[in-house]
Amino acid sequence: MDRRKFLRWSSFITVSAASTTVLTACGGGGGDGSSSGESDAGSVAQSFSLGVASGDPKPDSIVLWTRVDGGDGVAPVNVSLQVALDPDFKSLVLNTMVSAEPQWDYTVRSKVTGLAANTVYYYRFGAGAATSMTGRTWTAPVTGQSLAQLKFAYLCCQDWSVNHWAAFDTLQNEDIDFILHVGDYVYEQLNRPSFVTPVRDPQHGEFVLPDGAKLADGSIYATSLADYRMLYKTYRSDPRLQRVHARWPVIATWGDHEFSDDAWQDHQTYTADDSMPQTARRRNANQAWFEFMPADVPFDQNNPSFQNIQVYRAFAFGDLATFVMTDERLYRADHEIAEQTTGGAIGSRYVVSKSAVDSAEQARRTAAANALTPVSMLGDTQRQWWQNQMSNAKTVWKLWGNEVPLMRMQMDGxxxxxxxxxxxxxxxxxxxxxxxxxxxxxxxxxxxxxxxxxxxxxxxxxxxxxxxxxxxxxxxxxxxxxxxxxxxxxxxxxxxxxINADIWDGYDAERKSLMQFLASSGVRNVVALSGNLGAFIAGTVMDDFDAATPQPVMVDLVTAGISATSxxxxxxxxxxxxxxxxxxxxxxxxxxxxxxxxxxxxxxxxxxxYVDPDAQGYAVVTLTPGTLTCTYTKMNPIVGGAVPAANNAIAGTQVVVVNAGTAAVTVATP
Structure with missing residues (x-):
């Protein structure tokens, strides 16, 4: 195998350098592949039915994505890639060929370097006679550059099977720079009895996993690489989601459902006796996410462990914001109270005695000489990385792409x-x-x-x-x-x-450690952008929620899911x-x-x-040196089997504000 082929296999990402001068335009995006040295995939016509996407904007680079239909499963497909400064592609900065490989389900991920900072670009792919839709993307401002404003949306929890996706159309009306996705891009479990509601987006039909495994309640969950690929291909078939990806770059981390509900490391938690590792299944989920998300992350297929990918990473936008994206599933310890002791999720992960969780946590720490390792969500290496990112950030704001809420949510039974x-x-x-x-x-x-x-x-x-x-x-x-x-x-x-020990409430010792680090290091203006709860919630994260006089350290802003059950x-x-x-x-x-x-x-x-526990929707953040303004947009539900009309899709909005220098949230009056 030649070196170029080996690199493509081991990391599955091509790198192309854009020209510093405008190239001569050459018309359409199709290419005959003559420069590739590889054969086309038979006589089947190619197409790009899943659209295009871009992600991980940096000052000089962006990752571009597509998937080619029509491959024969054996031969690669030659794909042209054009990047331009204009939507008519008259001002080309890149005109190159890449290869869609059958080993990666004919998905293409191309990192384009040498781009100008804070610039809008347009891109398209071609294969044979087919040309993809045109994508629009944007590069980040130069690190340290003075910025007056940054505006972005953050999303989570887009369940295909419940409620509707009209939020993606509504999102098209927002004037934003990029999108942050904090997890649950797909849901691995179909036909879940406890969550399936009578209403479902009429554009979302039933689909079948190629393999799948069945639980006692009749639900089916993804297990094989083909299953996880099917999830992404089905979700990406929705034209509304395609339009979102074609318009803005996305910075994404994952939640649990990209692998398995309430997962930890390579373990599933569907039943009380799920104690065996699911390493092959976890690796399948990792690979599918890597294939279908436009993320600039390392992935090593030759690594036999389930930790063969690293999705935690950081981004800086001028002097205004540092984004620290964490992975809160691949390295986390098991939940404090084992499901085997309670017979299921109730009493172990949900509606759990706080004193029981505290006792279990202390017992683990005592056995580990007070180390955080057995009670950690981030894991030792990522936790140290998080601390380094927070303390070394030179920007006004430090924004944490955080999968699960940080704030204590308790109830006096x-x-x-x-x-x-x-x-x-x-x-x-x-x-x-x-x-x-x-x-x-x-x-x-x-x-x-x-x-x-x-x-x-x-x-x-x-x-x-x-x-x-x-x-x-x-x-x-x-x-x-x-x-x-x-x-x-x-x-x-x-x-x-x-209420929920799968969120940071179940990992309190590490939460206290992180808050102590921020407080003692003098790191201010830290705001978590969280999801995974099915609610809009805004509030303050304390140094120790159990203290007689807890002190505020940072803010947590939780967005509701696009469609997930509230x-x-x-x-x-x-x-x-x-x-x-x-x-x-x-x-x-x-x-x-x-x-x-x-x-x-x-x-x-x-x-x-602020609390709205019965909501679907998304959040838009407007960031300036002095304030962070977050607008929660709540969607109306399906009525009579119909998705609300475009002029009636929004049920309402609520604005919350965080002023720089304070760890507090103000609810704006209408």
Whole structure:
């Protein structure tokens, strides 16, 4: 194998240098491949049905992407690539040939160097008689250059199977420089019962994975390289997503669903006994992401481990912003509480006792001489890299492309139950509501005693006494107490609960370490751009959420998914599924103790400044030296099976502002 072929196999990225002078225009983008020295792929006509894309803009380079249809699976296809300063391609700066290889599913990734900074370019590919759509891209400003403004959108969670993708059309109206994607570009699992809703984008039909594996609930998940390629090819077939890629460069990291739901390293978590490594599956997911994303990252197919790719990287835009993109799946440790001990996700990753997570984390650290390695999300090497990037950044803002939210999201399960039981008691008699505070105090004390002594059923002695004082019959009092005991959940839930331990709440020791580093190093103006939650949330990240007086260190801005199931709908699905197996939940719900989810989040988490837990959409950030302004754009849902019309696609917007020099968020008034 010659050296050129070996390099193409080992890294699958071609590098072409643009001319410093304008080349002579040569018309269309098609090429006969005569300069390539390689054969065309038979007589099948070529095309570019998945469009084009660009990514990772730097001051002097950009990565350009396409995929060629029509290959025979054996021979490469010769592809011409043209880059110009104008959409008519009269001012060419690059006119070259590249090769689409069958080993890489005929995808093309070409890094074009020698470009001018802060410049718009146009590009297109050709094969045989076919010419791709024209792409538009942009290079970053020179590092250190004074910038008055930078504007970009950030997205996540574009599930093909639920809700709609009208946000991509709405996005076309935004005046932005580039797009940040913080994960869940594809979803590896099809027909998920707990998340499939009656509404789905009518442009999104069913599709079948070539191989796939079936779970007990009937869902199918990707396993083979062909499966993961099929996911990307299906998603990229949507013309709205194609238009987004053709218009702006994208800087992307991945979430869990590019491999497996709530994944860690090369492990899946679908069932409680998923303890075996899935190395081959992880490598397949890595390769497909590498093939289909226009990212300037190293990938080594010859490396037999699952860590054969590095997606964490950093970008600088003038003197205004440094973007630090992290990988929060490939190196993370297992969740603190194993699914095997709880029988599934509930109690291990979701609705988890905070004290149990803290104890498990401390036990791991003690066994590792207090090292963060067994409780880390980033891993030791990436964590040190993150610290270096943050401390060495010379820009005003340090923006963290962060897959999962950093802010604590907890709920006081004990208070929730006390409130619900109180409401149930005072509802039995119209004369009781004025005495709510008295009943609340008695019930709180009764349940505190029951928890401390592990008494089941709870005796409710103080409540019993109040009933006697109120003239109720002994029979009625005992009947009421028996009914109240039916409302009580397992005592393990009547404590401070973490809503989601798959996010940074499940990796608290490392979060504290990162915040301590920022504070002690004097690194300011750090803002995380997060996703993966199905909600718009803005707030402050504290140095230690458990401290008596926690201090703000940085800001976290969470965007809702393009189409993924919202946080409140996930919460509702959880309640509905739990009610089928846990007899206490329906009485608890009917007791009125569960406030609307968004209200509960704000009440239990004072560092959350803005919360909309039932949303799909995206965020647009306008950055200046003095302010970061983030506009959350919320989409209207599908109604009657129809995607909302273009003039009615947006349900509303909300602006939040971060002023330079402060670790605080202000919610702008309409």
């Amino acid at each position: 004990f208070k929730t139950v006390v409130d619900a039981v109180t409401q149930a008691v005072i509802s039995v008699d119209a004369s009781l509501p004025p005495l709510e505070s008295i009943f609340h105090s008695a019930i709180q004390a009764d349940l505190s005693d029951a928890l401390a002594q592990n008494l089941r059923p709870a005796p409710f002695s103080r409540l019993h006494q109040l009933g006697q004082q109120g003239g109720f019959s002994e029979s009625d009092i005992l009947t009421t107490i028996a009914a109240l005991n039916q409302m009580l959940p397992p005592y393990s839930l009547m404590t401070l609960l973490l 946080l409140s709908m996930q919460y509702e699905a959880f309640l509905n599924s739990t009610a089928q197996t846990q007899p206490w939940l329906n009485p608890l719900l009917s007791g009125g103790g569960l406030a609307p989810f968004g209200d509960s989040l704000k009440t239990n988490n004072p560092w959350l400044t």
